[in-house]
Amino acid sequence: MKASGELPFWLETSWLHMQQMLVQQRLPHGLVLSGLPGLGKRQLAETLAARLLCHTPESKQQACGRCKSCLLRQAGSHPDLQRLQPEAEGKAIVVDMVRKLQPWLAATAQQGGAKVVLIEPANELNANAANALLKNLEEPGQETYFILLHHWPRPLLATIRSRCQVETIQPPTADQVQPWLLQQEPAAKPEDLLQVQQMAHGAPLLALQYLRDEAPTLRHQILVDLTAILRNQSSVSEVAERWVKAPVPQVLDWWLQWLQDLIRLQQTNDTQQVVNQDVVKLLQAVARKAEIQAVFGLYDATLQALDSISQRRNINQQLLLEKLLYSWYQLI
Numbered sequence: 001m002k003a004s005g006e007l008p009f010w011l012e013t014s015w016l017h018m019q020q021m022l023v024q025q026r027l028p029h030g031l032v033l034s035g036l037p038g039l040g041k042r043q044l045a046e047t048l049a050a051r052l053l054c055h056t057p058e059s060k061q062q063a064c065g066r067c068k069s070c071l072l073r074q075a076g077s078h079p080d081l082q083r084l085q086p087e088a089e090g091k092a093i094v095v096d097m098v099r100k101l102q103p104w105l106a107a108t109a110q111q112g113g114a115k116v117v118l119i120e121p122a123n124e125l126n127a128n129a130a131n132a133l134l135k136n137l138e139e140p141g142q143e144t145y146f147i148l149l150h151h152w153p154r155p156l157l158a159t160i161r162s163r164c165q166v167e168t169i170q171p172p173t174a175d176q177v178q179p180w181l182l183q184q185e186p187a188a189k190p191e192d193l194l195q196v197q198q199m200a201h202g203a204p205l206l207a208l209q210y211l212r213d214e215a216p217t218l219r220h221q222i223l224v225d226l227t228a229i230l231r232n233q234s235s236v237s238e239v240a241e242r243w244v245k246a247p248v249p250q251v252l253d254w255w256l257q258w259l260q261d262l263i264r265l266q267q268t269n270d271t272q273q274v275v276n277q278d279v280v281k282l283l284q285a286v287a288r289k290a291e292i293q294a295v296f297g298l299y300d301a302t303l304q305a306l307d308s309i310s311q312r313r314n315i316n317q318q319l320l321l322e323k324l325l326y327s328w329y330q331l332i
């Protein structure tokens with residue numbers, strides 16, 4: 001079976017698996033695509049939705065791109081495709097949205113084929129919305145498919161997960177990501193390729209975005225700031241004021257990676273264990289003086305802060321950052 005030419009290479013295994021299920025007529029009515037942000041889960045979901053809705057798929061595997069159904073979908077007006085998503089990024093998918101979908105779910109497909117519901121991100125379904133959806137997942141009706149995108153590390157409600165089949169999308173290996181990145185951005189510096197790949201936990205599309213946003217420069221500034229605080233060259237509030245203008249979740253995610261390295265270094269005293277080798281000197285200086293309990297405390301607090309910010313809870317980010325940075329200052 002041929003994989004889709006349009007999908008990036010690391011999605012081909014999953015796509016082949018879905019094609020097999022389609023051909024064998026055992027594609028589940030509830031399918032969760034689960035994995036890190038930046039792996040192309042949405043692209044995979046759209047490819048599958050296109051195939052399900054197409055009237056004349058090419059050799060049963062690929063949407064044709066030319067039939068009426070494909071044209072309607074491309075125009076964003078396919079009557080048998082529904083998208084369940086929050087009103088704004090970071091908000092929940094609420095029960096009213098699921099209720100509004102019910103008459104559509106009860107009706108037959110207008111184009112005479114399948115009906116597809118794309119739910120993104122499925123981890124933003126709140127408990128009431130999820131409960132309202134359970135019956136639909138259990139008795140989906142003929143030719144009705146739910147495709148749910150689950151972004152790590154946020155959890156997916158167990159009630160939803162248990163009623164679906166989960167397809168986990170794995171990142172490709174570092175050896176594979178770097179040539180791919182270079183293909184997309186031929187002028188990129190080799191050291192940046194390695195760095196963005198680490199910064200994105202190996203997820204190629206996020207790494208590419210980091211490369212294009214010049215995230216290594218921002219990351220470098222974050223490192224300079226952390227060093228300056230320890231040397232009493234910058235104040236905690238000054239740094240927090242700068243950071244609050246940057247994409248805070250990214251900043252905290254990188255900081256967490258360094259704290260992980262710091263913990264590894266303290267536990268093993270082996271610099272080879274440090275993933276972010278460009279930070280070794282700073283980490284060694286901190287590791288010599290800091291209490292490991294305090295480092296664990298800061299790690300947990302940073303993780304919690306990242307979670308609150310990702311969920312857009314009503315919080316004062318400046319204050320939160322000041323608190324974390326003060327704990328950092330106190331480490332040595």
Ligand SMILES: [Zn+2]
Pocket residue numbers: 053054055056057063064065066067068069070
């Ligand atoms: Zn078609």
